[in-house]
Amino acid sequence: MSDTEETAISWHDSIAPSFRDGYERSAGFRDRLRTWGGLIARYARPGDRAIDAGCGAGTLSFEAAKIVASVEGIDGSPRMIELARETAAARGVKNVSFDVVLFESLSDRAGGYDLVLCSSVLEYLPDLAVELARLAALLRHDGRIIVSLPNGRSRYRRLERLAYRLTRRPRYYRHVRHVPSAAQVRDTLQGIGLSVLDMVYYAEPPLPRALRWIAGSRRRRKTMFAIVAARAARSADSA
Template identity: 45%
Template sequence: MDAVDWHQQLGRRFEEGYERSRAFRERLEVWSDLIRSYSAPGADVLDAGCGPGVLAGIAARMNRSVHGFDASSEMVALARARAGREQIANATFEVASLGDPQLLAGRTFGLVLCSSVLEYIADIDTALDWLAARTTDGGVFILSLPNGRSLYRRAERLVFGLIGRPRYYAHVRHTPLPETVDALLERRGFLIEARHSYAGTPLISAPARRIGLAQYADNLLVAAARKGRR
């Protein structure tokens, strides 16, 4: 089973997480704020690894159009169903793989979203090159990845090595440090405009945030970066 199969079987449970899980609700709040900050009525948005279409739906209300894709057909079906329920007419979805050189070849987008996808892709450099090529000069790329400085993430890796749990970790390929994320983006001509951590560890993140040590307790990183004009 690969990462696509893993998420294929999660399907609706993943979608319902946005309603039931505190961590998912925090994710939604963080991403909603960032999408709002970088949206424009005339902008076209790409959601790479769109999952059940929650973020695409938010972006569709603030921009001209959204195109989302996911390697999981189950996720794409959920995204299309959500768009139908919410009467979102300016969003389209397809089953496709990040990095496919033929996918959206020659097209660029003013806002590119990639939430919790890149950690599952073995060749992250090729994936980032693909995303950079589809970001308009002057456009914004927002991505999230696991926070490699999080103490919980480090413990998670250790526990997985010992007992093979949590099972999803078998598919994780990257847990970068914050400065590594910055370097990966800057190498591709992006200028970092915002970066912070979220998805707190219970009992630890609240006090850590109060004393300025959130990066050691929060489990995800999100960065917004603007592509420099050539």
């Protein structure tokens, strides 16, 4: 497949095994798992019905499945879903399911979930505000959403953007549409009626430890952020 034919989905299809294995081999992926594992442990509840939108090979779906009643993992990449199903079968995890589903069809599931997870997906989609609203619509009245995106205030991310313009590398960056600040995403979530509960910066830039000071304070150094938001429960008076 040529670069001109490649899409974000076909790109993730091509890297699916290495992406899955990155959680064992890569310090950055392990940091992602620690951060997300902590957020899931804090905000997931027993009895929740959860959806992992853009689940990849299912790593975070399996984290949520340790707590909630059920998890539906969806992704546009058939290869990612294949790997997730293989892992579920190998581990004997019964409260997860995985299907190839595009975000455009999520409107059929509105109001169906207590917990929505979306890790490192929204940056590849055409309209960030539209997709955040689409995810928020999935929530029940007391539902929670956890989303993560590349940190637009990160000095490393700005360097990465410049490097791509000059060299067309890293290759994945040709599919990236959004590198927002956490404040922009917070404001969007609040604008669609959600209350922001938590905000976490994570993932060190791939620089030698001795040079990380160059990247600045935590908010400018960390390359990713995650935000937790919730839809307020409907009161008895408004029911």
